[in-house]
Amino acid sequence: EIVFAPMEESHNEPEVAVTKEEEEEVDDDVDDEPLEPQKKIDISSLNKKATNHVEDEEFTFHYYVFSLIFMLGFMVHSRRDGEMDLFVSGALILAYVALKQQVLESSYVFLAFLGYCLYSTIENSPYNANHHNMCGIVSVLLIPQQIRRCLHYSNRINSNNNSDSNIETAQPTGTAEALNSVRIAIIIMYFMAGFHKINTDFLNPEVSCAYDKIWKYFELVGYESDHDMDSLPWILKTLPHQVLFVEMVPPILLCFARFQRPSLFVLISLHTILLPFGFADFGTIAQSFLWLFVHPHAVKESGLPRHFFTDMALVFCFFEAASMLVWYQTEDMNDPPFASAEVTVVLMAFALMWASIFRTKNEPAQPVHLPKSKYGASVLLFFLWFSFNPYFGLRTVGCLTMFSNLTTEGPTSNHLLLGSNPLKIFDYQEDTVEMVEIDPRLPNREDGDVIPRVHFDLYLHRMKEEYGDKEMYLWIEYQNQTYESWDVFHDETFAQFWEPRPWWERKFMLFRTIKQHDGPQECTW
Template sequence: MSSEVDKAASSDVTTEPAHRATVLFVRMWAIAHILHLLIAERNALNTPWNIAVVALAIAVLLRPEAGPLFAILLVAQVIEHTVEMPFSPDHWALVALVNLAILLTMLVGRSTSLETIAKAFPTARTLLLIAYAAAALSKWNTTFLDPVTSCANAIAGLVTFGLAGPLAESHVVNYGALATESLIFLLLVIPRTRTWGVLLGLAFHFSLSASPIIVVGDYTSTVYALFFLFLRPEVIGRVLDRTSSWAGRSAVVRDARRRPPVTAVLAFVVLGFGGHVLGPVPLATLYVLEQFYFVPVLLATALAVREQRADGSGRRLRLGRIQLLHVPVLLLALVWVLNPYLGLRTTGTNTMFSNLRTESPDPNHLFMPSWRVTDWQDDMVTLVSSTDPELQAGADNDLAVPLVALRRIAMDRPGLEVTGVLHGETVTFGSEKAQTELEPLPAWQYRLFLLRPVSTTDAPFCPQG
């Protein structure tokens, strides 16, 4: 009898930290959904799907153990992402892939319990590694490594309001960014260094979102949640205890905890729709709230890791066994990040702010080849003039646009006229008799693939995608 009691007690000790860790992931994942849509829509939600996702995510924050509610949130996000396509940023596609993996796990296991959700964590970890490998890999190009043209240097000068000075014009920034992203990936891959990879990743992404000038808190919140999957549950428990203690000292938090539903409804209304009538005020408020989330989590994690190392309780965390049903999701993620090198989509493929150019005639990657399965990146139109203000601005800045991108724009903007140079010949595209017609794209191509403009000169050009 005592043996059975001992086994039960031992089981409780081992499962309770895992339970708390899963609850924290669910909450952090809900926050990532909320921040993405509030930032993307500038606190002015305007479609049934983005409204539904934010409302559901807030409900999940209040009831993180309500598995069916969490499942509905994941379904809503996948639908919202599909409706939003092809204008889907890097992290939103990553979120959708993780959600697909969790939903498949729930479907096959016929359960929405926290234990079932945790079975998808090995795949979620691998998805982050694929995305992070793609982000680091994309920066190994000649343009990013040149401080004059590098997005890293341009962003450093911008977010510091010029205070970075000569540092922003040196190799320190771009080489440092490349080394940091590559190191985070390597540290996460190696079991004994995963904790350091998490700490470095949290610190690095906090530094990117600390400035209000460049709004990337949506990406930061996404990787924050996924980084925590690389920590042992015991460490996460210490983070939870410490952040809860800190939050309990705040009168504002205590008031919010007294009536959670009221707080949730007010936050949903003000932050979700305030942008329609209050201008930048809700966005500024959201930025402040982000920092009250990112900073305590970062500090509490660093302290928890230090305590773990001090008492010698640290153990390696394995990636875990990937279920066969998740293999298609991982293959989809791999193809997604290889899109630029396959001659396909060049935006939202985890190449953000990388200066990567795979288009003809001058791909700039140091060693990655271009395995062209289409000619979409070969037919580049150097803009000369246009009736569209955005394309005219592109012409003024010596940009070239893939022909398929012009075909997409023409579908959305009837009456579009564009003059450009294609394969050495000046061509005027439009609907008039003397003009070349821009043929509509097939529906599947319109929905899936989005190609960015590129610079035709050595002038700095830093597209987010």
């Protein structure tokens, strides 16, 4: 049986003849509506955006590491006050754990730290160490831009842009300008520390502070601290001049990109040498400052990830907190435990970090220029004025005069460039009280000591708090007049000295022990 399959229907439409006139009409319609050309992709613009994104990431990473080291350095400095150190180390542990768990944003943590750093600088004034005052200056320079970073991050989260990431987008423009001002402040810090040492007594090997700590190294090669200076090798005799060179020349060279690498080497070597002698706090803080002269790209090339620095900081904080807890338990507040181990940890941090940076091919190069911000320029001018305080007749401690042998009291100073005190316009250094004879039960003072009038009332109030129920003898001379009493806490003879001076004087002024002889100025902190 033959079965025929049904034929499929043709879906092809029959051809229709088109006349020549209709074909020309169609062509005319096409010509009347030309096709829009496709937009060309701007490759250069995309490359620029990609480059900016990479630079932003590098900048953010660099800034993050700086904030970590800065906070660690301040924590080591806080060891001077056990309670403050325990608080700072505990707070940083919580902050770093929160950072690792992405509970907190690093911008908020660093802003809180800068606020606390500035608060502690003001609260503890005028008794801050030189590097504590420097931390306060850096905090003042960075707080405004750090607030903007936090607001920027908050706005980005609220707008749901990249909300799945807890790492902020860097703002190089505002932050870079603030960091430029910080770099200038760092250069001023080093240079002024050297400038104060241009005096006859620092250059005198018999009393120079240049030999104060370094003798511990000399003993390793057979030279004792009482060794005859004339028999020392020339390289040791010229140590004060070498210190002047290190503290004044490399900081200036930090302004120039091609000289930044050797300058960093010199300054890092200086802090490494001083580190074992109790300068772990200043060394760590200075390390964070010098980090700002390393280019962000060099940090990225080192290959060290973000969590490496966070873990290192976290371990160090646990170590410091444990040290403080043991310190409290043993109640030996004069000998904190793990001090030598702490120096070792800081040295390890130095080695790991700087070796990774100087292995990179890119030279550290962070350009330094005059500040564009009026705010930054104002803070830097204040810092420069503060550094010149001794020559104006104001405070002599805490303004980068540490271990300088500098003396500016009286009509002349021992400074080689400002020996006639041409800048002195205040008389606080000469307004003094001489303690001719003092009750032997009163501590911290001896017969013949001289106290600036600004702080004499504070000294009396402190003594009254401790010995107010006892009769104490005191004989002083002030402005060519003699004051003497067997009951200094209740005698009306001393009534004028009990009146407190203006708060701003007591909060700002601080003076080192005033020399009472015509010989050279001995080395003092």
